[in-house]
Amino acid sequence: MTTSFITFRRAGPYSTVQDMGRTGHQSVGVPESGALNRFALKLGNRLVGNPDHAAGIEICMGGVTVSINTTRRVALTGTVDSTLLITDAYGHQMEIKANRSVTVRAGLSIMINALSDTNTAYLAVSGGIGTPLLYQSRSTSPNAMIGGWQGRCIADGDQLPLLDDQSADTSENMSEWMIENPDMFAPKDMFRVVLGPQDNRFTEQAITTFLSSEYTVSPLLNRMGMRLDGDLLTHIDNADIASDGIVTGSIQVPGDGMPIILLADHQTTGGYTKIATVIQPDIPALASRKPGQAVRFTAVSVDEAETLSRQAEDQFQAMLKQMVAPPPVIDIASLYQLGDTTGD
Amino acid sequence: MAMFIFQQLQQDYDRRFLSAGGHGLVVNMDDLPADQATKAARALAHVIKAAMAEQALSGIEDIIPGLTNLLVQYNPLVTTAATLKQSIRPMLAELSDDVGAVRHIRMPCCYGGEFGPDLDELANTLGMSADDIIAKHQANTLEVAIMGFLPGLAYMKGVDEALYLPRRKTPRARVPALSVAIAMDQTVIYPLPSPGGWHIIGRIPVELFDANKEEPVLLKSGDKVTFYPIDINEYNKIKSDYKSGRFLIEIST
Numbered sequence: 313m314t315t316s317f318i319t320f321r322r323a324g325p326y327s328t329v330q331d332m333g334r335t336g337h338q339s340v341g342v343p344e345s346g347a348l349n350r351f352a353l354k355l356g357n358r359l360v361g362n363p364d365h366a367a368g369i370e371i372c373m374g375g376v377t378v379s380i381n382t383t384r385r386v387a388l389t390g391t392v393d394s395t396l397l398i399t400d401a402y403g404h405q406m407e408i409k410a411n412r413s414v415t416v417r418a419g420l421s422i423m424i425n426a427l428s429d430t431n432t433a434y435l436a437v438s439g440g441i442g443t444p445l446l447y448q449s450r451s452t453s454p455n456a457m458i459g460g461w462q463g464r465c466i467a468d469g470d471q472l473p474l475l476d477d478q479s480a481d482t483s484e485n486m487s488e489w490m491i492e493n494p495d496m497f498a499p500k501d502m503f504r505v506v507l508g509p510q511d512n513r514f515t516e517q518a519i520t521t522f523l524s525s526e527y528t529v530s531p532l533l534n535r536m537g538m539r540l541d542g543d544l545l546t547h548i549d550n551a552d553i554a555s556d557g558i559v560t561g562s563i564q565v566p567g568d569g570m571p572i573i574l575l576a577d578h579q580t581t582g583g584y585t586k587i588a589t590v591i592q593p594d595i596p597a598l599a600s601r602k603p604g605q606a607v608r609f610t611a612v613s614v615d616e617a618e619t620l621s622r623q624a625e626d627q628f629q630a631m632l633k634q635m636v637a638p639p640p641v642i643d644i645a646s647l648y649q650l651g652d653t654t655g656d
Numbered sequence: 657m658a659m660f661i662f663q664q665l666q667q668d669y670d671r672r673f674l675s676a677g678g679h680g681l682v683v684n685m686d687d688l689p690a691d692q693a694t695k696a697a698r699a700l701a702h703v704i705k706a707a708m709a710e711q712a713l714s715g716i717e718d719i720i721p722g723l724t725n726l727l728v729q730y731n732p733l734v735t736t737a738a739t740l741k742q743s744i745r746p747m748l749a750e751l752s753d754d755v756g757a758v759r760h761i762r763m764p765c766c767y768g769g770e771f772g773p774d775l776d777e778l779a780n781t782l783g784m785s786a787d788d789i790i791a792k793h794q795a796n797t798l799e800v801a802i803m804g805f806l807p808g809l810a811y812m813k814g815v816d817e818a819l820y821l822p823r824r825k826t827p828r829a830r831v832p833a834l835s836v837a838i839a840m841d842q843t844v845i846y847p848l849p850s851p852g853g854w855h856i857i858g859r860i861p862v863e864l865f866d867a868n869k870e871e872p873v874l875l876k877s878g879d880k881v882t883f884y885p886i887d888i889n890e891y892n893k894i895k896s897d898y899k900s901g902r903f904l905i906e907i908s909t
Contacts, residue, residue: 338720338729339701340873341803341810341847341865446867456807457848458867509674509682509725554690555802555811556722559680559729581722581804589677592732614737617678621732 316382316474318369318437321421323468326372326534329441329460330434332365334449338580344560345451345459346576348432348535348599351496351628352390356436358632359387359413359489361478366440367450369466373602374427379419380437384477385488386422387413390433390600392494397423411497412490412638413438429499430600431533442473453577455536490638491631500597501606505563505588506617510553513585514565518545522587523609527571531603535577537564538598540607544569545587555583561590561598575599591617593624662696662751664688672748673741679730681737683744686724691813693724694801695753698878700726702755703747713743721802721877757909758880763845763860765794765836765883766891771859772836774824778855781821790885792816793857798843800879808847808865810875815841827853834860836883843883845875861886861895862905874905 320327330353333346347353347370357366369376374394380386388396388410396408399421408414410433416422427433443450443461452460461472511519527542551567558564558581562574566584573590574582590598591612601607612620666687674682683700685693698721707713715735720727728740767790768775779786798812815838823839828851831837835846837854846852847864864874875881886894897903 335717335729338718339803340808340876341805342807342873344718446872458807458865506675506677509676509684512671554686554693554723554725555804556682556725557676557680557720557727557729557804559676559727561677561679579805580720581802586676589675589680591677592679612678614675614678618732618736621678625733 316380316384316439316476317471318378318380318441318474320376320378320466320468320470320472322375322377323466323470324371324374324376324424327376327466328370328452328454328535329367329443329466329472330370330451331367331449333451333576334447334459337447338557341580342447342458343453343456343577343580345449345453345535347434347451348576349390349434349596351596352432353434353436354628355411355491355632356387356389356434357440358635359389359411359491360385360436360438361487362436362438362440366436366475367443368434368436368441371424371427371433371435372431374424374433376435377421377423378435379421380416380474381418382474383415383418384474385413385415385438387411387436388424388433389436390497391427391430392497393429394424394427394433397425399423406641408641409490411494413488414641415488430497431602432599437474439475439477442475453535455577488638489635491635493631493634496627496631497600499600500594501601502608502610503594503598504591504612504617504620505609506591506614507588507611508586510585511587513547513549513553514587515546515548518547518587521545522571523611525608527607529601529603529605529607533603535575537575537578538573538601540571540573542570545571547585551585553583553585555581558582558586559589561592561595562586563588563590573598591620593621662688662692662699662748664692665696665748665751673737674725675737676727676729678732678737681728681730681740683726683728683748684724685726688724690724694721696751697721697724697726699751699753699755700744700747703751704728704744707743707747713740716740723802755878758878759876760797760880760882760908761875762906763881763883764862764886764890764894765858765860766886766888767793767858769888771891772857774837774855775857778821778857782819784818789819789857792819793838793843794883794885798881800875800877800881801842803875803877806847806850806865808873808875809844810864810877810879810881812843812881813841815843817841821855823853824855827851831856832859834862834864836860859891861891862898862903
């Protein structure tokens, strides 16, 4: 059997291997990690026939070109507008929309340009990325230097192993799928939060400011956290707390008064006040925000947050049920050939 | 029989449960003295884990002890904060300090020189000799209060009061892996090269986190740790023997 691998001709600025993360080990300092947009990676996996927990490539900002040495189905998700550009050895190019799978012959070039409507997208490959498991997960946590490919972001020239495509179907008829309505991945700028756990350490004015003003995503953005620029949030006394645990979505406000939203690779404990927490179903859309874009917050109760989580999951499952066979790919190369044979 | 030690937990404390979104519940124990709160959080983690093992609790994804609270991360598709509070309240009423066997770990450390670049400055500031600092640092048995920041990083409390100092004004951009550093009443060992503002006094020859091991993490919260000094030759020998499996860290219970 030939070893399958995916080669990164251009890796992009911050591409990593991600799956659903290594939950359950934060008490020994191991970050949860995993896809920032779980819905998008799960959808990608479904489109290419993988189990939900299969590892894919998380792409930040775009600018990625890969090729695979065996024929595989691939899908780009987490975006509505960005596309896959598939190029053959003759330079013939096909543009494939996001949120559908497509069978790509061995060796063809697969390119994702600068992402247009999101900061984070996913490339799912049938079989899944085969980097080693650590605590049952293949996710990369670049700051902790664990998981994924050598514990780091993918670099130009890297070749990552692929697991066998369980469908083992290399004929022309690999099943392809698409979803018709990817609305769930449309950009948002309003995010729902539950106040706390240390909202009592802020002035009343700070809470009002936090919930009414518009913040901007700063360029200081990575998988650990998203720093925001905007109105200062004032502490009653200071920003220090006895160090405690952090969940993804926690909004930490250090002494400088500027909020930082902690994301999947956040440190497991921290010593700064947390004013609020972005609710779980809003984290995917949050991770789609680009530096310079607006972010606003509105408060909900714990009960509402839990209900919204269940509703988002229902919405996602409903979207998956609407997976349909896509129309045939318009292959520009074959159109040219068609033109040749019918030429006037 | 287990002893109940957390009687000071007030029954009607209105900040007992705090929210971390609709997916995290904080069990706050800051109505206890700080050292008791750390132990109580760890004890509650122990009780919750036992309940999970007996399948008496579902939907809990992770339990993260803090210095004065316990964070319970849950899956809102499976459970709710209200359900968890109902299960946790009776646990608090009966919380004991019996968290099973406590591990004692003897940790070799090569103090000073290239491995402890802050030792001399520390000696100056504290008005004692470098040897005094080393002697005081190894004399106390430390306790891992909490873990965090990086995989395997333990915050160990119980450093001799004579060594109390705030963190450096300007953190270093890069502290070498396995550096032993102190600040306030604590000692940390950096598992990986990382930025850090603590005073570096030595280095250990063994890994704190080894992804290739079945149990990748060496230290856990609640562990007791005593340091003992080794010279550079012993350091080099232990380092290579540890890699080949011929040196084992002493752990007793």
